[in-house]
Amino acid sequence: MPNKKGGRNYKRGKKTIHVQKELIIKETKNEEEYGFIKQKLGNGRFTIVCQDGISRLGIISGKMRKRVWLELNDYVLIAIWDYQTEKCSIIHKYEQQDVQKLIEKEELNKEFVKQSREDLLNESSYDDFYISTDESDDDDDDDDDDEKKLDDKWTKKDIDINDI
Secondary structure, three states, rough: OOOOOOOHHHHHOOOOOOOOOOOOOOOOOOOEEEEEEEEEEEEEEEEEEEEEOEEEEEEEEEOOOOOOOOOOOEEEEEEEEOOOOEEEEEEEEEOHHHHHHHHHHHOOOOHHHHHHHHHHOOOOOHHHHOHHHHHHHHHHHHHHHHHHHHHHHHHOOOOOOOHO
């Protein structure tokens, strides 16, 4: 009997059930902390500003690697290393609605969230690429000279048919 509703994608969508995930809260105050991803360093490493005010190097845990994609401005749960307190492992990523629930439960400090968003707005990622006007004026003069040389080289010449 033919499928009149439309192919295997229709059948596949029928079976999906949306399950609401359980909110993960930090267990021990000394070992786990909430943090905010401020900078991507590459190779699964991030600069994380923690709720206790310390900036740490966060390394994504092996369970999350290539399964959960972390971006700037994400809130995460970290496990602080015992032997190096300036480093930590990222063990969970929070979605935006989870962050709101943590604020309501007073697990995540409201001032920390406001401060992290303000810091993000104040920083400009284009500062490295800014070129001052003084340098660009000097470069324009050089470009004009180069264009004149090219124009002189490629000027029209009268070609006689007999030369060909």
